[in-house]
Amino acid sequence: MFKFTTPLMPAASAVLALAVCGWAAGGADYGRGPETDPVAILLAAANTSAITAEVARATAAEGLLTPKTNVWGAPGITPSVDATTNTVTIQAKDIAGGDLAAYRVIHVWVSDTDLGAATTNGIETVTLSGGTAVATVTANADYWYVTSSAGAAAAEIVGTAAGTNYIMVADGSTVSSAAVVFE
DSSP states (O other), rough: OOOOOOOOSSSHHHHHHHHHHHHHSSSGGGGGGGGTTTTHHHHHHHHHHHHHHHHHHHHHHTTSSSTTTBBBOEEEEOOOOSSSSEEEEEBBBBSSSSBBBBBOEEEEEEEESSTOOOOOOTTEEEEEEEEEEEEEEEETTEEEEEEETTTTEEEEESSSSSEEEEEEEEEEEEEEEEEEEEE
């Protein structure tokens, strides 16, 4: 008979760990019967209410269902409207939408279409400030940048004529965009 014991892992966690590792209940996939299948043995030995209580305890104690506010969310972009120069403030945000005060590596690019590829069409210059430049992919169009410790940066965008362009900011796997209007 298979015996699984560890003082560090409650029965519910052991069942979940074995299930995640690919053990099949019933043992048909591995040529075992229920009497030698570790998951079947643990399920038979464990009290179902104890498993439920253990999962509930872990969830409550570790706050697994509580949103973490120190996880990044979509970056905030606030453009201004001007004749030819538009100053855009960029602020890292947490998952709840609050300001995230931390250094962040962001990807900033401008385009003539919303969420489009980087282009200098209609753009004369783009100047980032408030943080540290990491890389220029395309001059006046596409940059990698580190924000200040407050999670903030600014972009000054000078247009060539009246019209609308767009600025996109990626922080982690989230992308925000905003229209940049030149009058």
